[in-house]
Amino acid sequence: MSTLSYETELDKVLKGDNICHDLPVSQLVERALDKKEGILTSTGALRATTGKYTGRSPQDKYIVEEGSVKEKINWGSVNQPISKEVFENLYKKVLGYLQSKDEVFVSKNFAGADKGYRLPIRVVNEYAWHNLFARQLFIRPSKEELASHVAEFTVISAPGFKANPMVDGTKSETFIIISFEKRTVLIGGTEYAGEIKKSIFSIMNYLLPERNVLSMHCSANVGDEGDVALFFGLSGTGKTTLSADPSRHLIGDDEHGWSHTGVFNIEGGCYAKCINLSEEKEPQIYNAIRFGSVLENVALDESRKPDYDDTSLTENTRAAYPLELIPNSMIPSVAGHPNTIIFLTADAFGVLPPISRLTKEQAMYHFLSGYTSKLAGTERGITSPEATFSTCFGAPFLPLPAYRYAEMLGEKINQHNAQVFLVNTGWSGGEYGVGKRMNLAYTRAMVQAALLGELNSVETIVDPIFGLNIPARCPGVPDEVLQPKETWADKEAYDVKAKDLAGKFQENFKKFANVSDEILNAGPTV
Numbered sequence: 140m141s142t143l144s145y146e147t148e149l150d151k152v153l154k155g156d157n158i159c160h161d162l163p164v165s166q167l168v169e170r171a172l173d174k175k176e177g178i179l180t181s182t183g184a185l186r187a188t189t190g191k192y193t194g195r196s197p198q199d200k201y202i203v204e205e206g207s208v209k210e211k212i213n214w215g216s217v218n219q220p221i222s223k224e225v226f227e228n229l230y231k232k233v234l235g236y237l238q239s240k241d242e243v244f245v246s247k248n249f250a251g252a253d254k255g256y257r258l259p260i261r262v263v264n265e266y267a268w269h270n271l272f273a274r275q276l277f278i279r280p281s282k283e284e285l286a287s288h289v290a291e292f293t294v295i296s297a298p299g300f301k302a303n304p305m306v307d308g309t310k311s312e313t314f315i316i317i318s319f320e321k322r323t324v325l326i327g328g329t330e331y332a333g334e335i336k337k338s339i340f341s342i343m344n345y346l347l348p349e350r351n352v353l354s355m356h357c358s359a360n361v362g363d364e365g366d367v368a369l370f371f372g373l374s375g376t377g378k379t380t381l382s383a384d385p386s387r388h389l390i391g392d393d394e395h396g397w398s399h400t401g402v403f404n405i406e407g408g409c410y411a412k413c414i415n416l417s418e419e420k421e422p423q424i425y426n427a428i429r430f431g432s433v434l435e436n437v438a439l440d441e442s443r444k445p446d447y448d449d450t451s452l453t454e455n456t457r458a459a460y461p462l463e464l465i466p467n468s469m470i471p472s473v474a475g476h477p478n479t480i481i482f483l484t485a486d487a488f489g490v491l492p493p494i495s496r497l498t499k500e501q502a503m504y505h506f507l508s509g510y511t512s513k514l515a516g517t518e519r520g521i522t523s524p525e526a527t528f529s530t531c532f533g534a535p536f537l538p539l540p541a542y543r544y545a546e547m548l549g550e551k552i553n554q555h556n557a558q559v560f561l562v563n564t565g566w567s568g569g570e571y572g573v574g575k576r577m578n579l580a581y582t583r584a585m586v587q588a589a590l591l592g593e594l595n596s597v598e599t600i601v602d603p604i605f606g607l608n609i610p611a612r613c614p615g616v617p618d619e620v621l622q623p624k625e626t627w628a629d630k631e632a633y634d635v636k637a638k639d640l641a642g643k644f645q646e647n648f649k650k651f652a653n654v655s656d657e658i659l660n661a662g663p664t665v
Contacts, residue, residue: 149293149323152234153263159244161285162267164274164431170242170267177268181444183430184458186437187268189330193436193453195337196313196329197535203318208345213540225308226316230325232307236300237265244270247288248277250339252472253403256352256396260339261290265297272332272433275461277339278407292342294335296326317341332435333457336410337536340394343405345538353397353547356533358382359390359404361474367402368590369395371532372483373511374455377564379411380579381483381586383423388469391462397477397551404472409465413437413458416447420579423465424458432460476555479590481562482532487512487524489566489574490637492623493616494585495607496594500661502559503549506531507541507651508644508662512565524571526640528647542653560589561607568626570636584615604637605663641665 152158162170168185171177177187201221202212212218237243244264251257262273273294280288301312313328315338324338340356347354357371358378367390372378379392391404392411411424413434418425428434428445435457438449447456462468482505484491497505509529530541537544552559564582568574588594588610599608600622609621619625627633641663648662 148231148234152238153245155238155243157238157240157242159242161246162244162270164271167244167267167271167274168431170244171271174267176266178439178443180434180439181442182428182432184428184432184434184445185268185271186434186439186445187332188436188452189332192313192329192331194331194455195333195535196311196315196331199309199311199313199328200315200535201317202538203316203320205318205320208319211345212538217535218538221308221316226318226321226325229302229307229309229314229316229327230323233295233297233300233325233327236297237263237295240265242267246270246274247280247285247290248273248407249280249284250277250343250405251396251403252278252405252407253396253398253400256347256350256398256403258339258343258346259288259291261293262335263293263295265299266330268433269296269298269332269335271431272459273335275431275433275459276336276406276408276410279461292322292324292339294324294326294338296335298326298328298330300327302328319345332433332459333410336406340405341536341538343394343396344533344536347396348539348543348547351399353544353551354405355395355397356393356531356536357395358392359395359402359474359477360384360387361390361469362387362590365475366479366590367474367477368479368481369402369477370481370483371506373509373527373529373532374412376483376485376511377582378483379409379424380421381481381582383421383465385423385467388467389462389465390469390472390474401473401475402477403474404462406462407472408459408461411458411460413447413456414450414454416458427460427464428458429464432458432464434458476551477557478555480552480557480559481586481589482506482559483562483564484511486510486563486565486640487571488526488636488640489568489570489627490623490633490640491561491563491565491605492602492607492609493563493567493577493581493621494589494594494613495561495602495609496599497559497561497607498661499549499552499559500657501561501607502552503545503654503658504648504661505561506548507545507654507658508647509534510644512571526643542651558589558592558595560594562586567620567623569628569632574626581616581620585613588613588615604641604665606661638665
């Protein structure tokens with residue numbers, strides 16, 4: 140089937156009487172309430188639940204094996220190939236399914252705040268609340284832009300349509316399929332809204348490097364003097380929390396591009412993890428959750444007040460809201476080249492320093508490693524902390540070989556003389572269950588010192604196992620906190636745990652056989 144026939148078939152469906160085009164936020168909320176897709180909370184936000192799928196389904200994500208991309212994609216467990224025939228069959232079935240619905244919701248948006256690199260997209264949803272989610276998370280066109288908007292990629296999400304693996308060639312009832320030639324994402328069998336957001340991110344991670352733009356899974360902010368900071372990290376490490384700084388302007392909380400002119404947000408909203416959210420610790424995020432925002436799988440009390448400490452539905456509770464609800468946000472979310480880059484990790488073993496200064500080679504090593512910890516209780520079967528490595532801090536969303544992104548980062552660090560730091564927002568004084576989570580006030584003080592350049596020339600102490608340069612002093616932080624071993628009562632237990640984690644780093648890094656000796660030797664030694 141040609142691209143033209145796909146467009147004609149979809150356009151025909153989207154001309155139906157059941158199609159609701161570009162509804163404003165208020166009407167999408169009304170439709171979601173009428174359809175009992177969610178309820179209004181005491182804050183005015185819409186709360187929806189997503190059933191058994193409360194997170195992404197990586198085993199059900201595919202890329203169509205097409206001639207134009209076949210030699211470029213890094214095929215494997217992350218980028219699973221699927222045939223054109225399977226995609227075409229499901230595509231026709233999903234379109235037929237949507238035609239049978241009373242209402243289908245369509246919105247036109249953009250991905251990429253820099254107009255030189257933005258991607259016009261269209262999102263087609265079975266659910267009104269999903270369309271509201273997409274409207275708030277992507278970049279909303281002006282009236283003039285809407286009139287001339289021509290989508291270059293379409294996301295079609297039909298959670299109520301479930302695949303039959305025996306007939307449809309999938310692994311389960313759920314599927315997330317990207318076709319680069321047909322410029323289409325097909326989603327079915329899951330109500331988790333994050334699949335919509337992350338499918339577009341995966342597409343941008345393919346398209347932007349082709350234009351010599353580094354796509355990044357990071358948050359970003361900028362100071363009054365134009366100094367830009369990037370915060371890389373996996374879910375739960377503090378990307379959103381640390382970038383929402385009242386003294387700086389938020390560029391974005393999760394996805395960015397770095398071009399020859401500077402950094403730009405790929406999105407127009409934030410998708411914050413809100414487990415244990417409090418107004419005291421994270422006032423900007425807390426106060427952004429109001430009418431127009433979407434809460435996903437958050438428990439409510441009798442008065443419909445969100446209970447952010449309740450994990451009865453999932454630990455992966457989420458809040459989606461437009462960027463402009465954060466005070467001091469940067470609109471449009473475009474800025475210059477980064478001065479400071481921070482890699483965030485939540486080390487549940489309690490052995491990594493709370494902050495360390497990285498050489499360019501160490502930066503490349505830790506970028507490729509993408510380390511953090513999974514905690515006991517967060518996934519079935521995990522009874523103690525587990526080390527997890529996600530290349531470039533975003534492996535599930537990288538269609539191209541990892542080293543492509545790492546090389547681009549290294550080049551940009553060189554070109555713009557960016558200072559790179561590794562910050563551990565995890566445990567201190569012992570591993571999870573023994574020590575305590577790093578004091579957020581201390582982490583903020585360390586990040587602030589890094590952003591102000593106060594750690595660039597301070598005396599450092601080299602960690603004997605990880606080889607990291609640990610600042611001997613940092614304003615607002617007790618000296619002993621900076622040296623992880625000093626916070627442990629049992630020093631021998633620290634050595635055992637540190638060597639164990641170092642070995643895990645080395646074992647994981649064996650898959651990067653093509654890196655230089657300088658990068659390889661920048662990792663821990665045992």
